[in-house]
Amino acid sequence: MIRGLLLSKVFGRDEIIASQPVPELAEELRRDTGITVVAGNAEVVRAGAIIFIGVKPGVVLPVIEETAGDLNGKLVVSLAAGIRLEAMEAKASARFMRVMTNTPSAIGRGATAVAPGSRSTREDVSRVLEMFNRIGAAVEAEERHIDAVTALAGSGPAFVYTVIEALARGAEAEGMPHDVALTLATQTALGAAQLAAESGASPDELRRMVITPGGTTAAGLAAMEKLKTSEGLMAAVQAAAARGREMATS
Incomplete structure (x- = not known):
């Protein structure tokens, strides 16, 4: 997804910061994309205006718990399958959304669905839809359809x-x-x-x-x-x- 955002000029390299605790993978990401890569999640959360959580499903809630204080009030977009908005909203007072996209987003040909949470605003939805429409086609969906989106677009x-x-x-x-x-x-x-x-x-x-x-x-x-x-x-x-x-x- 990072590559697609850069390719479509949604963000510049100096506007993206990512965390990767494994030094070898961090260096590879830094070399391939030119973005800032740090080891800890807290630094990313404090620096970012929009927070994307792109980890395995089993790690999503621990990451939110770890950074809950800094997430409060921010727009947080989860890219993980299976983890419900209600569960995330119980961990932090952020404006959570779920987004399911797919690997062709790396070349600007992604298929993406955006599901807003109870705290996200229409401005949040419009902003995220615009972002993902720049790297493919994006639609708004109810969270109850996200499992089908995961199957159709993600898989x-x-x-x-x-x-x-x-x-x-x-x-x-x-x-x-x-x-x-x-x-x-x-x-x-x-x-x-x-x-x-x-x-x-x-x-x-x-x-x-x-x-x-x-x-x-x-x-x-x-x-x-x-x-x-x-x-x-x-x-x-x-x-x-x-x-x-x-x-x-x-």
Whole structure:
């Protein structure tokens, strides 16, 4: 996310400070991004106007407890799956929000949902939405939908990569060289996604534009239907969402 914010010029390098207690990782982050990296969370919280918590879910509440005094009254954005706003708001008097984004945000192509907490203001929501719209597409969502967002947007890139890989392997099975197959599969997914985003047509309408009755696309789609490909992708999203709910109660 830091790389996306820098790439899109949302913030300059001198406007971001991050904490990383592992010296080797801190040096790597400093070298790769040019931002200020310190060892402790307290220094970041005291210096920052907007605090992003980007740690593993099990560490979120301890980090908030550790810095609660300095967090009070500040806008705090949690990027972690599974940790509810109510739990965070019980630890500090900050204006908490939850944001779920994904790895393509690093190149300005992220998919992000923003869920406001009970203390966050409409100005807070607008500010965070504007920020994440600069590194992709961002929408406001109710917190009860965040587990589904985590599954669709957060885990979704892995599902898409699996589809790209499978398309390439299918072409390889027909004798195509690996690098050629992967290039064509990746560009096909990229172009199809861009057309879906910009055309205003539904996925079903776009799919019908490609199909000729009795043709190659129809044969391929019939094979996908036989193997229940759509059901498998739906099940992947639902399983990921269920895991997010489990994490919230563990």
